[in-house]
Amino acid sequence: AQTIHQWPVAEIKAVGSPLSLGCTIKGKSSPNLYWYWQATGGTLQQLFYSITVGQVESVVQLNLSASRPKDDQFILSTEKLLLSHSGFYLCAWSRDWGEETLYFGSGTRLTVL
Amino acid sequence: QQQVRQSSQSLTVWEGETAILNCSYENSAFDYFPWYQQFPGEGPALLIAIRSVSDKKEDGRFTIFFNKREKNLSLHIKDSQPGDSATYFCAASVSGGSNAKLTFGKGTKLSVKS
Numbered sequence: 590a591q592t593i594h595q596w597p598v599a600e601i602k603a604v605g606s607p608l609s610l611g612c613t614i615k616g617k618s619s620p621n622l623y624w625y626w627q628a629t630g631g632t633l634q635q636l637f638y639s640i641t642v643g644q645v646e647s648v649v650q651l652n653l654s655a656s657r658p659k660d661d662q663f664i665l666s667t668e669k670l671l672l673s674h675s676g677f678y679l680c681a682w683s684r685d686w687g688e689e690t691l692y693f694g695s696g697t698r699l700t701v702l
Numbered sequence: 703q704q705q706v707r708q709s710s711q712s713l714t715v716w717e718g719e720t721a722i723l724n725c726s727y728e729n730s731a732f733d734y735f736p737w738y739q740q741f742p743g744e745g746p747a748l749l750i751a752i753r754s755v756s757d758k759k760e761d762g763r764f765t766i767f768f769n770k771r772e773k774n775l776s777l778h779i780k781d782s783q784p785g786d787s788a789t790y791f792c793a794a795s796v797s798g799g800s801n802a803k804l805t806f807g808k809g810t811k812l813s814v815k816s
Contacts, residue, residue, distance in 0.1 A: 600775060613764070630809075631808065631809075632791070632806045632808045632809060633746070633784055633804075633806040635793065635803055636805070638803075648775050648803070670748075672714075679745050679746075689736070689751075689795050689797065689804065690736070690751070691748070691804060692747075692748075693745030693746050693747065694745050695744055695745050696743075696744070696745050698743075
């Protein structure tokens, strides 16, 4: 069975500080990986997707970056946090090319003060 | 422009009633429509999905009714239970391509009272 683990569970950070969030997928080789952002009580916005190691596509510009250093790992980061970065960050994976079903992790709650 | 619209931000029903959650969309190219269920503090989970070639999909107490001509769909939750209290997201995508780019609605928060 596949499992997805996100870390940390929650973060409280100061404006202007750096950030690194991660997720790891176990039990599935070469998954498609995604980062989503959800404002409190809001909809889900896709930020990045990756279909292979070292290749990441940006969907929206939010002063964030993503990397895929290993087949099973996806990292979201920024050098300088903004207040608007607060929210719920979700990592997700899908099985194959064009497979629409997304499997989400349990998310990271980020509060920027 | 909101491509996927859920008509209610919140909905309250009594235990045992049928909850009906409505969704409409703009893009005629959308052909895959999943509903995701999210509990507080958790990631969303796929509940049920339908493709545009069908007009109905049933899975236990959950049924999707789909109207391609009107570009709308609804999720019916029969015999609602307090454990169904969650936020439900309607989503849509165009099949094919490497990016499973689902467009999500804003969600409907369902409360089931006992």
